[in-house]
Amino acid sequence: MPSPSDTTFRNATIAVLVENEAGILARVVGLFSGRGYNIESLTVAPVDQNRRLSRITIVTSGTDMVIEQIKAQLDRLVPVHRVSDLTLEGPHLAREMMLIKVVGKGENRMEALRLADAFRARVVDATTESLVFEMTGAGDKLDAFIELMRPIGLAEISRTGVVAIARGPGGLLA
Amino acid sequence: MSATLQTQTEARTMTGAEIVLQALKDQGVEVIFGYPGGAVLPLYDALFQQNAIRHILVRHEQAAVHAAEGYARSTGKVGVVLVTSGPGATNAVTGLVDALMDSIPVICLTGQVPTHLIGNDAFQEADTTGITRPATKHNYLVKDINKLAGTVHEAFYVAKSGRPGPVVIDLPKDILIGKGPYAEAPQAPHRSYRPQTEPGADPIREAVRLLKGAKRPVVYSGGGVINAGPEASRLLTEFVRMTGMPCTNTLMGLGAYPSTDPQFLGMLGMHGTYEANLAMHGCDVMLNIGARFDDRVTGRLNAFSPNSKKIHADIDPSSINKNVKVDVAIVGDAARVLAALIEAWKEESAQQDKAALAAWWRQIEEWRGKQCLAYVQQGSIIKPQHAVKRLYEITREMGRDTYITTEVGQHQMWAAQYFGFEQPNRWMTSGGLGTMGYGLPAAMGVQIAHPDALVIDIAGEASILMNIQEMGTLSQYRLPVKVFILNNEYMGMVRQWQELLHGSRYSESYSAALPDFVKLAESFHARGIRVTRAEDLDAGIREMLAHPGPVIADIAVAKDENCFPMIPSGAAHNEMILAPGQTGGVAGVTDEGKVLV
Ligand SMILES: Cc1cc2nc3c(=O)[nH]c(=O)nc-3n(C[C@H](O)[C@H](O)[C@H](O)COP(=O)(O)OP(=O)(O)OC[C@H]3O[C@@H](n4cnc5c(N)ncnc54)[C@H](O)[C@@H]3O)c2cc1C
Ligand SMILES: Cc1ncc(C[n+]2csc(CCOP(=O)(O)OP(=O)(O)O)c2C)c(N)n1
Ligand SMILES: [Mg+2]
Numbered sequence: 001m002p003s004p005s006d007t008t009f010r011n012a013t014i015a016v017l018v019e020n021e022a023g024i025l026a027r028v029v030g031l032f033s034g035r036g037y038n039i040e041s042l043t044v045a046p047v048d049q050n051r052r053l054s055r056i057t058i059v060t061s062g063t064d065m066v067i068e069q070i071k072a073q074l075d076r077l078v079p080v081h082r083v084s085d086l087t088l089e090g091p092h093l094a095r096e097m098m099l100i101k102v103v104g105k106g107e108n109r110m111e112a113l114r115l116a117d118a119f120r121a122r123v124v125d126a127t128t129e130s131l132v133f134e135m136t137g138a139g140d141k142l143d144a145f146i147e148l149m150r151p152i153g154l155a156e157i158s159r160t161g162v163v164a165i166a167r168g169p170g171g172l173l174a
Numbered sequence: 175m176s177a178t179l180q181t182q183t184e185a186r187t188m189t190g191a192e193i194v195l196q197a198l199k200d201q202g203v204e205v206i207f208g209y210p211g212g213a214v215l216p217l218y219d220a221l222f223q224q225n226a227i228r229h230i231l232v233r234h235e236q237a238a239v240h241a242a243e244g245y246a247r248s249t250g251k252v253g254v255v256l257v258t259s260g261p262g263a264t265n266a267v268t269g270l271v272d273a274l275m276d277s278i279p280v281i282c283l284t285g286q287v288p289t290h291l292i293g294n295d296a297f298q299e300a301d302t303t304g305i306t307r308p309a310t311k312h313n314y315l316v317k318d319i320n321k322l323a324g325t326v327h328e329a330f331y332v333a334k335s336g337r338p339g340p341v342v343i344d345l346p347k348d349i350l351i352g353k354g355p356y357a358e359a360p361q362a363p364h365r366s367y368r369p370q371t372e373p374g375a376d377p378i379r380e381a382v383r384l385l386k387g388a389k390r391p392v393v394y395s396g397g398g399v400i401n402a403g404p405e406a407s408r409l410l411t412e413f414v415r416m417t418g419m420p421c422t423n424t425l426m427g428l429g430a431y432p433s434t435d436p437q438f439l440g441m442l443g444m445h446g447t448y449e450a451n452l453a454m455h456g457c458d459v460m461l462n463i464g465a466r467f468d469d470r471v472t473g474r475l476n477a478f479s480p481n482s483k484k485i486h487a488d489i490d491p492s493s494i495n496k497n498v499k500v501d502v503a504i505v506g507d508a509a510r511v512l513a514a515l516i517e518a519w520k521e522e523s524a525q526q527d528k529a530a531l532a533a534w535w536r537q538i539e540e541w542r543g544k545q546c547l548a549y550v551q552q553g554s555i556i557k558p559q560h561a562v563k564r565l566y567e568i569t570r571e572m573g574r575d576t577y578i579t580t581e582v583g584q585h586q587m588w589a590a591q592y593f594g595f596e597q598p599n600r601w602m603t604s605g606g607l608g609t610m611g612y613g614l615p616a617a618m619g620v621q622i623a624h625p626d627a628l629v630i631d632i633a634g635e636a637s638i639l640m641n642i643q644e645m646g647t648l649s650q651y652r653l654p655v656k657v658f659i660l661n662n663e664y665m666g667m668v669r670q671w672q673e674l675l676h677g678s679r680y681s682e683s684y685s686a687a688l689p690d691f692v693k694l695a696e697s698f699h700a701r702g703i704r705v706t707r708a709e710d711l712d713a714g715i716r717e718m719l720a721h722p723g724p725v726i727a728d729i730a731v732a733k734d735e736n737c738f739p740m741i742p743s744g745a746a747h748n749e750m751i752l753a754p755g756q757t758g759g760v761a762g763v764t765d766e767g768k769v770l771v
Binding site: 018019022023026027030034065068069072073075076077078079080081 | 303304307308311312315332336337365366367369490491492494495496499
C-alpha cells in the first residue's frame with residue numbers, strides 16, 4: 001500500500017534489455033499480472049542477434065513508489081540485463097506503428113485519402129472499396145487519425161504498441 | 175586428434191544423468207532429498223552407481239523441498255531436491271513457494287517427458303516451468319544436452335547469490351539418457367545477473383550520521399542477516415554493542431542477535447514483545463538490516479513508526495521502498511553493510527547523545543517492566559507457554575547444540591517467544607508462506623546436516639498431520655528428531671482469530687478424531703510419549719531428550735489459550751492487545767482490519 005504522500009499517478013515508458021530466450025516474455029508478463037501492475041502497451045523484438053539480446057518496451061502507470069517497484073522487480077529477473085525508465089531519464093522518442101483499414105467508396109474514399117495525406121499516412125493496400133494505411137507516430141497522433149476515420153468507414157486496426165529510445169548519444173547498453 | 179586429447183574428450187562425454195550428478199558433485203553437494211518416478215529413472219540409475227552423493231528417500235515431494243530448506247537454512251549451503259515429472263513436480267510446488275517467500279537457496283531437479291512429447295499431454299506431463307515460474311527465483315527447461323552442465327552450474331549461482339531462492343531445472347528424459355559434454359563451472363561472471371553486494375560509501379556515511387544524532391534509535395534486523403552467513407550475525411552483535419542501541423529481530427531473524435543479551439528486545443510484530451513494538455513506534459531513527467517491512471511486522475502502514483527516519487539495508491533493491499518509504503537506502507550484503515557501518519562509526523567524529531540514549535533505555539525498561547510474556551502456570555493443566563519454556567530451559571541445562579523447527583500456528587509463535595537462540599541457523603520456521611507441515615520435514619533436513627545435534631520440531635496437533643508420513647523417513651534413516659506437539663485439540667491460531675474477530679463461532683477449527691500419537695509413533699518404529707499433567711512435564715521432556723531415536727511427545731495443553739501480545743490486523747504497534755490481566759493499549763479490530771489476513 002503506498003503511503004498517503006505517494007498517491008500521484010504518472011506514466012512511465014520503460015525499456016528492458018533481456019536475453020533472447022524461451023519464456024522471457026512470460027516472465028515479464030507474469031510479473032505484471034502477478035503483482036497487479038498496469039500494462040498499457042508492451043512490445044518486444046530481438047535487437048542484437050549475435051549477443052542474443054531482445055528489447056522490451058513497456059508503457060505503464062502507477063505512483064512513483066509503484067514504478068520504482070516495477071523497475072526493481074524487472075531488474076531482478078535473472079535474464080534481464082538493463083532496465084531504463086525513459087520517462088525519468090530525460091528526453092526520449094516514443095513511436096508506434098499502425099495499419100488501419102477503411103472501407104468505403106466515392107466521397108468517403110476521397111476524404112480518407114485527403115486526411116491520410118495530412119497525417120502522412122501511407123497507402124499500403126487499395127481495392128475499389130477499401131484502403132489500408134500505414135502510419136507511424138506518437139500514440140495520440142494515431143488516436144486522432146483513428147477518430148477521423150471512424151465516421152468514414154473504419155473497419156480494422158492493428159497497432160504495434162510503443163517503441164522508444166532516448167534522445168542524444170546515451171543509450172541502453174548491456 | 176592426438177591419443178591423449180581423444181581420451182580426455184571421451185572422459186568428459188557422459189550421459190545427461192551423469193552430467194547432472196557430476197555437476198552436483200562439483201558444486202559440493204553431499205545429499206539430495208527425493209522421490210523416484212518414470213521420468214527420473216535415468217538419474218536414479220546413475221545415483222545407484224556412485225557413492226559421492228547420498229539420496230534421502232522422503233515420503234512426499236513437498237517434504238523433500240522442506241527437508242532441503244531445513245538443510246540449507248541450518249548450514250548456509252544450497253539444498254537439493256529430485257522429483258519426477260507431473261505429480262512429483264506439482265507436489266513440490268508448495269515447498270518451492272515456501273523457499274521463495276523465505277529466501278532459502280534450493281535446487282529442485284524435476285523430471286520431464288522427452289522433448290518430442292512436450293505439449294502432447296503425455297503421461298505424467300505437466301508444464302513444470304510454466305507452473306513454477308512464479309514459484310521460483312528462476313527456472314530452466316533443458317532442451318539441449320550441450321547446455322546441461324552449464325545450466326546446473328548456473329542454477330547454483332542463481333540460487334545462492336544476491337537474495338537466495340529456489341531454482342527449478344526441468345529435465346526431459348531424452349536429455350538424461352542422451353550423451354553430451356561435461357563442462358566445469360564457468361569462471362566468467364554471469365551475463366546478466368550480478369547483484370550488488372558492496373554498499374555505497376554515501377548511504378553508509380548518511381546512515382552513521384543519522385544514527386549518531388539519534389536520541390531514540392532502534393535496530394530492526396531480519397532473515398537477511400541469517401542469509402548473509404554467521405559472520406553477519408557476529409558483526410550485528412558487535413555493532414549493536416558498540417553503539418549501545420536496542421535491537422529487535424523478526425521471526426525470520428531470530429538467532430542473529432543473542433537472545434539473552436540485555437540489548438535484545440525480543441521479536442517484534444504481530445506477536446512481538448511490548449517493548450520491541452513500542453520501541454519501533456517511538457524511535458526517531460530506525461536501522462533495518464535484512465528485513466522486508468512485512469505486514470506481520472509493520473501493522474497498519476500509515477501508523478507505522480510515524481516519527482522516525484528510516485534506514486534500510488537490503489541486498490534486493492525491490493525490498494526497499496516496497497511497503498515503507500525510507501530515508502536512506504543501502505543496497506548490499508548484510509555482512510558487508512555491517513562491516514562498513516562499524517568502520518564508519520569509528521571514523522565519524524560526531525558524538526552520540528549518551529544522555530538521550532540513557533533516557534531512551536529508561537523508557538524501554540519501563541515497557542519491559544510490563545513483562546508482556548508473563549503467564550501463570552497453575553494446577554495440572556499445562557500452559558503451552560510453560561511447555562516451551564521448560565523445553566528451552568531443560569535443553570539449555572543439557573548444553574547440547576539445539577536446532578528448533580516449527581509448524582505453523584500458535585505453537586510457532588510461542589516457540590518464537592519462549593525459546594531463545596544465541597546463534598544463527600538454529601531456528602527454522604515457515605515465515606512468509608506460513609506452511610503447516612513444514613516443521614517435520616525441515617527437522618529431517620537439519621538432522622541430516624547435523625547428525626549429532628539435538629533437533630526438535632515444535633508442532634501443533636493439526637499441522638503435524640500434514641506431513642506425518644515423514645515419520646517413515648525418520649525411522650528409515652534413524653534420524654533422532656523429536657516432535658514436540660503442543661496438543662490443544664484446536665487449530666489454535668484459527669480458533670484465536672475466530673474468538674477475537676468472529677464472535678467465538680468456532681467454524682471447523684476443532685481437531686476432531688485425532689490419532690493416538692503414541693501408537694502412531696510406535697507404528698512408525700519410533701517412541702511415543704504422552705504428557706497430560708503439569709507435574710509430569712519435565713519428566714516427559716527428559717524422557718524425550720534421553721531417547722536415542724525419533725520421538726513424538728504429545729503434550730496435552732490448555733485448549734483455549736490465546737497467544738499474546740497481539741497486534742490485530744489493521745492496528746498499529748501502540749494498539750497491541752495484551753494478555754488478560756495485563757493493561758495496555760487495547761484496541762478492537764476495525765472492519766478494515768477484518769479484511770486483512
Ligand atoms: C502465524 C504467523 C505469525 C507471524 N507473526 C510474525 C510476527 O509477529 N513477527 C514477525 O517478525 N514475523 C511474523 N511472521 C513472519 C512474517 O510473515 C515474515 O515471514 C517475516 O516477518 C519476514 O521476516 P524478515 O522481514 O526478516 O524477512 P525475510 O523474509 O527473512 O527476508 C529477508 C530480507 O533480507 C534480504 N536479504 C536476503 N539476503 C540478504 C543478504 N545477504 N544481505 C542483506 N539482505 C538480504 C531479502 O532481500 C529480504 O528483503 C509470522 C508468520 C506466521 C506464519
Ligand atoms: C497448509 C496450510 N493450511 C492452512 C493454514 C491456515 N492455518 C494457520 S495456523 C492453522 C492452525 C494450526 O493448528 P495447529 O497445528 O494445531 O497449531 P496451533 O495453532 O493449535 O498451535 C491453520 C489452519 C496454513 N497456515 N497452512
Ligand atoms: Mg493445535
